[in-house]
Amino acid sequence: MSSKRLKSLQLALAKQRLDALLIRTFEGDNQNVLYLSGFSGTTAVLVVTRKKAFIVTDARYFLRAGKEAPDFQLVKVQRGKKVSDHVNEALAMAKLTKSAKVGFEAAHIPVAVAKVWSKEIKAKLTASLNVVEQFRQYKDAGEIKLLREACRITCRVYDEVVPLVKAGVTENEIAFEIDMRLRKHGAVGNSFPSIVASGPNSAMPHHATGDRKLKAGEPVIMDFGGIFRGGYCSDITRTVFVPGKEPHPRMKEIYKIVLDANKAARKALKPGVTWRQFDKVARDYIGERGYAEYFTHGLGHSLGLVAHDPYDYEHCPFDVGTVVTDEPGIYIDGFGGVRIEDDLVVTTNGAERLTTAPYLKF
Amino acid sequence: MSSKRLKSLQLALAKQRLDALLIRTFEGDNQNVLYLSGFSGTTAVLVVTRKKAFIVTDARYFLRAGKEAPDFQLVKVQRGKKVSDHVNEALAMAKLTKSAKVGFEAAHIPVAVAKVWSKEIKAKLTASLNVVEQFRQYKDAGEIKLLREACRITCRVYDEVVPLVKAGVTENEIAFEIDMRLRKHGAVGNSFPSIVASGPNSAMPHHATGDRKLKAGEPVIMDFGGIFRGGYCSDITRTVFVPGKEPHPRMKEIYKIVLDANKAARKALKPGVTWRQFDKVARDYIGERGYAEYFTHGLGHSLGLVAHDPYDYEHCPFDVGTVVTDEPGIYIDGFGGVRIEDDLVVTTNGAERLTTAPYLKF
Numbered sequence: 001m002s003s004k005r006l007k008s009l010q011l012a013l014a015k016q017r018l019d020a021l022l023i024r025t026f027e028g029d030n031q032n033v034l035y036l037s038g039f040s041g042t043t044a045v046l047v048v049t050r051k052k053a054f055i056v057t058d059a060r061y062f063l064r065a066g067k068e069a070p071d072f073q074l075v076k077v078q079r080g081k082k083v084s085d086h087v088n089e090a091l092a093m094a095k096l097t098k099s100a101k102v103g104f105e106a107a108h109i110p111v112a113v114a115k116v117w118s119k120e121i122k123a124k125l126t127a128s129l130n131v132v133e134q135f136r137q138y139k140d141a142g143e144i145k146l147l148r149e150a151c152r153i154t155c156r157v158y159d160e161v162v163p164l165v166k167a168g169v170t171e172n173e174i175a176f177e178i179d180m181r182l183r184k185h186g187a188v189g190n191s192f193p194s195i196v197a198s199g200p201n202s203a204m205p206h207h208a209t210g211d212r213k214l215k216a217g218e219p220v221i222m223d224f225g226g227i228f229r230g231g232y233c234s235d236i237t238r239t240v241f242v243p244g245k246e247p248h249p250r251m252k253e254i255y256k257i258v259l260d261a262n263k264a265a266r267k268a269l270k271p272g273v274t275w276r277q278f279d280k281v282a283r284d285y286i287g288e289r290g291y292a293e294y295f296t297h298g299l300g301h302s303l304g305l306v307a308h309d310p311y312d313y314e315h316c317p318f319d320v321g322t323v324v325t326d327e328p329g330i331y332i333d334g335f336g337g338v339r340i341e342d343d344l345v346v347t348t349n350g351a352e353r354l355t356t357a358p359y360l361k362f
Numbered sequence: 363m364s365s366k367r368l369k370s371l372q373l374a375l376a377k378q379r380l381d382a383l384l385i386r387t388f389e390g391d392n393q394n395v396l397y398l399s400g401f402s403g404t405t406a407v408l409v410v411t412r413k414k415a416f417i418v419t420d421a422r423y424f425l426r427a428g429k430e431a432p433d434f435q436l437v438k439v440q441r442g443k444k445v446s447d448h449v450n451e452a453l454a455m456a457k458l459t460k461s462a463k464v465g466f467e468a469a470h471i472p473v474a475v476a477k478v479w480s481k482e483i484k485a486k487l488t489a490s491l492n493v494v495e496q497f498r499q500y501k502d503a504g505e506i507k508l509l510r511e512a513c514r515i516t517c518r519v520y521d522e523v524v525p526l527v528k529a530g531v532t533e534n535e536i537a538f539e540i541d542m543r544l545r546k547h548g549a550v551g552n553s554f555p556s557i558v559a560s561g562p563n564s565a566m567p568h569h570a571t572g573d574r575k576l577k578a579g580e581p582v583i584m585d586f587g588g589i590f591r592g593g594y595c596s597d598i599t600r601t602v603f604v605p606g607k608e609p610h611p612r613m614k615e616i617y618k619i620v621l622d623a624n625k626a627a628r629k630a631l632k633p634g635v636t637w638r639q640f641d642k643v644a645r646d647y648i649g650e651r652g653y654a655e656y657f658t659h660g661l662g663h664s665l666g667l668v669a670h671d672p673y674d675y676e677h678c679p680f681d682v683g684t685v686v687t688d689e690p691g692i693y694i695d696g697f698g699g700v701r702i703e704d705d706l707v708v709t710t711n712g713a714e715r716l717t718t719a720p721y722l723k724f
Binding site: 026027028029040041042058059060061062063064068079104106107108109110111112113114115127129176179180183184188189190192193203204205206207208296297298306308333 | 388389390391402403404420421422423424425426430441466468469470471472473474475476477489491538541542545546550551552554555565566567568569570658659660668670695
């Protein structure tokens, strides 16, 4: 898989008139490295030239990089030497000279690092944008398979957790049950900290889950996802009502509006549709029912190796392989809120829902 | 707490001849924002002037930012407007004009963002380094209390997990038990993906935990930590041997060398000692016993709001409040390895061990 991606990148280098591209991890920001090489550690620089590919990493990762990134030649960082020395070593092995045009990822390299690199790296450094991301924004069959499986497991976790939503249980306890089950069924971690927002807290789209106890009849927004095999993420939101008391009639009304907005947006989704149009379908639906001001965030985002996967939202309409969240919400301060989120993959003539967990029926 | 930090920063601005500093989150890189403001969400820009402080965030976080960051005036991002428009709004409220010198964090702001900001923000933008980090590298009493508690819970998890290390259990199963218990006892997440490296895998300092089954007599390196209250991280490593068979005599020898190197370094630690000297104590100890080439990484790192907390290692010796990991290791490819890691806080005349989990005795 990664060798095919590597070849696509090498072809793109020629188009962009680059002799090489440097791709660097920074703490959790390691997805471009993972995507291209298969290396899943936290410290590496890839040096990709039009013909060759190197992975520069330190002794903690020598054996692992060899196993995970077989298409990349390992360049071992020696203690006391700089990473840039080894980048130069790789460039020299690829027979690139000082006049070579070497790109770095402007969206990922901090200003301070670029400054050091421009002094130390023996090449003409140039800021590049979206060289790897242009590939990541359309998922191939293998990636969709992994995302489908991630969503399947995530929906199973949802099914297991719904019966645990009871009056007296805390938000944190529910989040714990979600997180344990994600891990138990195969996630290596959470794609973001799970949100469990109950009662008035449900009016905060990104509430910090806390020790509040659930009360009968009130809404509970559960927004969570896992990082699964290959690094692929799921992201689902469901809103439920705590059993023991009938939900407020207006809450039921809001629930129906949000669900129908979610469905309307999904139905409108197909290749060629823009993100703005997709957002507008749900926003208009909610607006026509008088709740425009309470839908305070965007309708969705690209999903992949991170929960908010890179995508050129302005310039790239949906196409086959776009994976997008569809998550309208209505939030009323002091009253509560509802959000319903699905992960969708764009197909040749529409969109398929990957998160098949059930909705509520009134 | 955060209001004291904010004041220290505002004094530092005057010293650095800055009229303001912009501090921005980027995905998981939100610790400077958290440290200064208390806001724990993933999307915000702080605009700190010598007299005022603003938090720019979007509707997902309006209510939460108000609660978590009471010392900061909330500037609401409006849909369709740019974050930089709102940064300008904050600068205008602070009566700063185009000629104001406004710093941005060069270690955290990607080149692409700096480029956009330099066009859109109405001020003289200037790259700054370590303005917030200079404070973060020495922990105050409140932070040490949180770190002590984080380490106490982490050691409890270790105690609970040791009896589960048995032949036939997989690395992933052990990691699952660790992670569940961290969460159960109060962690909001892992400070990094838990490492469980068994048998030959223990020769990889940063092994990717997998489905390998443990075998009697072989070493198991467990390296893990949680993110606890206030965002503070623990980080511990212990090496144990799978019961049912006596460990290889050379493994026992290696264990003793690594443990004594760990202790020697701890005893040498006090204010004024440099990181290089600290590292040398353990490295010399291991080197004198013939294992120099097998201790392939640095001795330790600063610990705090992230597992690898920022620290100016070259220029700032240890001082009261430095929190550091002490983690020598010996790794022999094809045979196995041992690492023993403690978290230490530097005191007026020495260092205190925060991770009091027991070592093995032979």
